[in-house]
Amino acid sequence: MKSPLLNLDQFPNKAKQYFASDMKADAMAGLTVAVMGVPQAMAYAVIAELPPVYGLYTAMITCVVAAVLGSSNHLVTGPTNAICMVILSLTAHLPEKYGLDRFEIVLLLTFLVGAIQLSLGLLRLGGIIKYVSHAVVIGFTAGAGILIAFNQIKNLTGIQFSERPEHFYQVIVQTAKEIGNTNPYALAIGLITIALVIFVPKLNKKLPGAFIAVVVSGALSYLLGWHEAALGDNKVEIVKDIEPIKASFSSVLHLPETILSPNLELTRELGVGAVALAVLGLIEAASIARAVASQSGQRLDFNREFIGQGAGNAVGAFFSSFAGSGSFTRTAVNFKSGAVTRMSAVFSALWTALTILLLADVANYIPKASLAGILIVIAYTMIDKKRLAVTWRSTRNSRYVLFGTLASTLVLPLEYAIIVGVALSLILLLRTTGTTDLTQLVFHDDQTIDEVPFNRAPASEVVTVNMEGDLYFAAAEDLDYELLSCITPKTRVVILRMKRLRTVGSTAMAILEHFWKILKERDLKLVVCGIEEDLKKVMTGSGLRNKIGEQNIFYADNRLFQSTELALARAWSMVEMERSKNQTAPADSASSDTTITAKDILTPRLLRFGNQHQLREAVWLVSEMYKHIKTKGARKLFLQDREGKLYGGLNLWTLLRELGKDLPEQDFDGLTEEAMVQKLRTQFKEPITELCQIGLPNISKETPLHELVTATTQTQQLMLPVQDEDGRITGVVTQMDLLKGIAQTKGFNPEKELPQA
Amino acid sequence: MQTAEDLMTKRFMRISTQHNLREALALLLYGDQQNAETAATVVIDTQGNFAGILTPECVVAGLSKNESTAHETAESLSSAIDENFPVTIDNVMKKGIPTVHRGTSLAELVKHMGQDKYECLPVCEEGRVEGIVYVSDIFKATATAALTADEGIVLE
Numbered sequence: 027m028k029s030p031l032l033n034l035d036q037f038p039n040k041a042k043q044y045f046a047s048d049m050k051a052d053a054m055a056g057l058t059v060a061v062m063g064v065p066q067a068m069a070y071a072v073i074a075e076l077p078p079v080y081g082l083y084t085a086m087i088t089c090v091v092a093a094v095l096g097s098s099n100h101l102v103t104g105p106t107n108a109i110c111m112v113i114l115s116l117t118a119h120l121p122e123k124y125g126l127d128r129f130e131i132v133l134l135l136t137f138l139v140g141a142i143q144l145s146l147g148l149l150r151l152g153g154i155i156k157y158v159s160h161a162v163v164i165g166f167t168a169g170a171g172i173l174i175a176f177n178q179i180k181n182l183t184g185i186q187f188s189e190r191p192e193h194f195y196q197v198i199v200q201t202a203k204e205i206g207n208t209n210p211y212a213l214a215i216g217l218i219t220i221a222l223v224i225f226v227p228k229l230n231k232k233l234p235g236a237f238i239a240v241v242v243s244g245a246l247s248y249l250l251g252w253h254e255a256a257l258g259d260n261k262v263e264i265v266k267d268i269e270p271i272k273a274s275f276s277s278v279l280h281l282p283e284t285i286l287s288p289n290l291e292l293t294r295e296l297g298v299g300a301v302a303l304a305v306l307g308l309i310e311a312a313s314i315a316r317a318v319a320s321q322s323g324q325r326l327d328f329n330r331e332f333i334g335q336g337a338g339n340a341v342g343a344f345f346s347s348f349a350g351s352g353s354f355t356r357t358a359v360n361f362k363s364g365a366v367t368r369m370s371a372v373f374s375a376l377w378t379a380l381t382i383l384l385l386a387d388v389a390n391y392i393p394k395a396s397l398a399g400i401l402i403v404i405a406y407t408m409i410d411k412k413r414l415a416v417t418w419r420s421t422r423n424s425r426y427v428l429f430g431t432l433a434s435t436l437v438l439p440l441e442y443a444i445i446v447g448v449a450l451s452l453i454l455l456l457r458t459t460g461t462t463d464l465t466q467l468v469f470h471d472d473q474t475i476d477e478v479p480f481n482r483a484p485a486s487e488v489v490t491v492n493m494e495g496d497l498y499f500a501a502a503e504d505l506d507y508e509l510l511s512c513i514t515p516k517t518r519v520v521i522l523r524m525k526r527l528r529t530v531g532s533t534a535m536a537i538l539e540h541f542w543k544i545l546k547e548r549d550l551k552l553v554v555c556g557i558e559e560d561l562k563k564v565m566t567g568s569g570l571r572n573k574i575g576e577q578n579i580f581y582a583d584n585r586l587f588q589s590t591e592l593a594l595a596r597a598w599s600m601v602e603m604e605r606s607k608n609q610t611a612p613a614d615s616a617s618s619d620t621t622i623t624a625k626d627i628l629t630p631r632l633l634r635f636g637n638q639h640q641l642r643e644a645v646w647l648v649s650e651m652y653k654h655i656k657t658k659g660a661r662k663l664f665l666q667d668r669e670g671k672l673y674g675g676l677n678l679w680t681l682l683r684e685l686g687k688d689l690p691e692q693d694f695d696g697l698t699e700e701a702m703v704q705k706l707r708t709q710f711k712e713p714i715t716e717l718c719q720i721g722l723p724n725i726s727k728e729t730p731l732h733e734l735v736t737a738t739t740q741t742q743q744l745m746l747p748v749q750d751e752d753g754r755i756t757g758v759v760t761q762m763d764l765l766k767g768i769a770q771t772k773g774f775n776p777e778k779e780l781p782q783a
Numbered sequence: 784m785q786t787a788e789d790l791m792t793k794r795f796m797r798i799s800t801q802h803n804l805r806e807a808l809a810l811l812l813y814g815d816q817q818n819a820e821t822a823a824t825v826v827i828d829t830q831g832n833f834a835g836i837l838t839p840e841c842v843v844a845g846l847s848k849n850e851s852t853a854h855e856t857a858e859s860l861s862s863a864i865d866e867n868f869p870v871t872i873d874n875v876m877k878k879g880i881p882t883v884h885r886g887t888s889l890a891e892l893v894k895h896m897g898q899d900k901y902e903c904l905p906v907c908e909e910g911r912v913e914g915i916v917y918v919s920d921i922f923k924a925t926a927t928a929a930l931t932a933d934e935g936i937v938l939e
Contacts, residue, residue, distance in 0.1 A: 621857060642930075645926045645929065645930065646926065646930055648922070648926070649922070649923055649926035649927065649930070652919055652922070652923050656818070657820065657822060657919075658792065658820050658822055658917040658919045658920060659820070659821070659822030659823075659902070659917075659919065660822070660900075660902060660917075660918050660919060661919070677900070678918050678919060678922050679896055679897070679899075679900045679918065681922060682893055682896045682897065682918070682921065682922055682925060683896070683897040685893065685925050685926075685929060686890070686893035686894055686896075686897055686925070689890050689893060689894060690890075691894065694888045694890045694891040694894075695888070697784070697888070697890050698784075699784045699928070702784060702889070702890050702928065703928050703929060706925060706928060706929035707929050710929075730857060731857065731860065732854035732855075732856060732857050732859060732860035733854070735843060735847045735854060735860055736847075736852075736853045736854050738840075738843060739843070739844050739847060739852060740852060740853065744840055744900075760839070761838070761839035761840045761842075761843050762811065762815060762821055762839045764839075764843045765808060765811055765812060765839055765842060765843060766812065766815075768808070768843075768846060768864060769808065769812055771857070771860075771861060771864075772861075772864065774808065774809070774812070776808070776809040776810075776811075776812035776813040776816065777809075777813055778809075779805060779806065779808070779809035780806070780809050780810060780813055781798065781799075781802045781806035781807075781809065781810060
């Protein structure tokens with residue numbers, strides 16, 4: 027019963043806290059954003075060829091809704107240059123066709139965009155945003171910048187087009203044709219604005235260049251009377267001429283006919299464009315929010331951001347606002363001015379509203395040429411030369427996406443440019459991730475490893491395949507058959523190294539299981555290594571782990587090729603087991619030769635290991651080995667150097683002595699299990715070269731029995747390593763082997779000689 | 784913590800101190816054919832008490848023993864074997880092996896193994912051998928204890 031009350035108590039506390047500390051910072055940041063945003067919002071409306079006042083409404087309504095419902099604490103939503111360019115491209119030709127007011131069409135478009143964004147957010151598809159390459163955003167923004175710059179030459183020079191251009195090249199052609207009719211007053215105002223926007227911030231970074239520029243140029247044209255109709259064709263067009271800004275909000279709430287009684291054909295025609303615009307808006311907002319979050323440390327929920335953007339646009343459509351998105355410049359200024367919470371964006375909207383109320387008359391006298399000047403400067407900064415260069419140099423795929431998107435913005439209708447960019451980045455993403463690259467690893471006797479193209483490795487009993495990339499359904503097709511192609515008649519064991527695999531799905535498990543089955547039918551063994559935690563889970567879940575068998579699975583370690591080496595040791599021991607099984611029969615018949623030598627009695631199965639390892643790995647390998655042999659007798663681990671030559675031997679007693687080095691000499695009852703484990707592990711990192719016994723007797727396959735016996739009694743070696751011409755160990759002679767040899771020389775029949783009980 | 788009782792093997796081969804090397808050789812080879820463990824055979828004295836351990840190494844050393852401890856020829860070895868066949872086990876077996884109890888802890892077993900290369904330790908109660916703990920079993924238990932808490936390596 028207590029908790030709801032507590033919550034109610036806490037709420038005013040939180041609010042009080044906010045009023046006391048963060049509100050001032052947010053209000054100041056909001057003011058900075060508004061001072062910068064008011065001229066921007068008006069200018070962006072000009073890009074869309076809409077009355078500037080709607081830009082201001084968008085900077086208020088859409089901004090507040092998106093800020094409150096979105097995820098980012100710093101994102102400022104409102105009119106943006108690229109979106110406005112697309113709005114123009116989508117709607118410019120429609121009013122004539124449908125006989126509707128263009129603004130009404132824009133509102134329908136805005137509503138559609140909002141609805142699409144809202145559904146994507148509600149369907150929790152926010153995660154898809156990360157699959158869109160950043161190169162799309164950079165390429166598209168640069169392309170839009172070029173379009174905006176050329177489009178604004180008309181406003182900067184005060185010329186009029188005789189017919190509406192549909193394509194970029196037509197804009198250039200028309201501009202070139204009319205440039206002779208330049209209005210010198212408009213051009214002067216525009217150039218003054220550009221100069222002020224560029225140079226004012228250079229005097230002091232905190233000065234709002236665009237704000238000062240529009241005020242100064244507006245005042246100038248007003249004082250000189252350049253806005254008066256008396257100048258005729260040379261009159262400078264001002265905001266009031268487009269649509270006067272009124273110091274009231276009576277007309278903000280506007281229910282567009284196009285939404286209330288929709289024209290299906292129009293809606294359908296806007297459909298593709300609305301999807302593209304929605305996606306563009308989300309990409310923009312998400313990438314800006316992500317950029318700020320990377321500095322603020324906020325964890326973003328893209329689903330919520332989608333919902334915020336969608337709601338902003340959907341609601342905005344009923345409040346005379348056109349489609350907006352996150353604004354990079356305003357968001358950056360907001361964050362840099364010390365905004366703490368999302369309330370700063372709300373404050374920026376309030377300040378904008380206040381500006382309309384107080385300064386509507388001033389704003390009405392801002393010349394269009396001045397707004398065009400601001401836009402040309404912005405357009406120049408939209409072409410992010412540095413990022414373009416970096417992206418261009420990064421990867422070939424980024425280059426394709428960047429160039430493809432940039433080129434299509436200039437050639438295609440803008441909405442298609444977005445689709446092309448997104449499609450390009452998805453296709454290239456799928457192309458790189460949708461494959462599992464196979465290579466083969468060749469392990470040389472000198473411990474070096476070669477990675478060779480698949481199927482190019484020399485035939486060997488053990489085939490090691492390195493799998494790299496993604497292993498989900500798209501990539502897994504035919505993989506089992508492809509894997510099979512590496513098997514030669516000599517192959518006995520296949521090792522799959524899966525360390526570098528990503529995204530392994532259930533389809534992949536089915537494929538691997540099929541591969542395992544085929545191998546089993548052919549009496550071949552499968553060993554897998556480099557298994558990471560994720561893969562282990564999938565393998566366990568699919569039952570594949572049990573099928574392959576724990577003794578044939580080697581888990582990834584921090585050390586490169588660690589698990590591969592263990593897998594190799596396992597594979598070769600299986601090969602040798604098989605070999606010795608096949609050899610036992612002929613070995614007996616060869617005993618007609620009277621002198622018995624090492625080759626007649628040796629055990630081919632033995633445990634070898636590189637000498638560069640640490641105690642931990644040796645202990646692990648030996649304990650693994652004991653799981654697979656029947657004898658409880660002490661076996662020796664033979665170490666070989668990098669060239670594969672016998673280096674020395676490590677016996678169980680040495681391993682035990684090292685493990686037990688830190689154990690107490692007495693009072694074992696006081697020792698807990700935990701303490702013991704700790705003490706056992708203290709020597710784990712010891713290199714085994716220092717522990718092993720070197721200078722083992724030199725035995726070859728031809729060494730006769732009497733020399734073997736002499737060697738073992740003189741050197742106290744229980745297991746004699748048999749070396750080939752190159753110094754590699756090919757087998758081992760145990761004490762039991764010697765006894766069998768002795769029995770052979772004496773023609774001894776053990777059953778007849780058994781002792782009586 | 785595990786104790787000798789957890790690790791010991793109750794089935795093992797036995798031989799008496801009074802048997803000879805010929806019989807020991809036969810026992811080991813026959814045991815090997817029958818898949819019995821030949822790594823260590825418990826030697827019992829005439830009273831039935833634990834006397835020592837016979838390993839294949841003891842038999843090889845006992846059979847090949849001569850004055851020079853080296854064999855230059857196959858014949859030399861062959862004649863030494865013939866001479867040594869009647870030697871009794873109490874002359875060749877490994878003696879002085881520490882005996883342990885059912886309750887002896889793993890840590891103590893490890894420490895014993897550090898003293899000499901014992902193939903196994905007998906678990907004795909009142910002089911009778913109840914079972915033997917092989918060095919390999921001590922090693923396995925130690926390795927498992929040391930490794931399971933270790934990330935990256937999984938033992939069943």
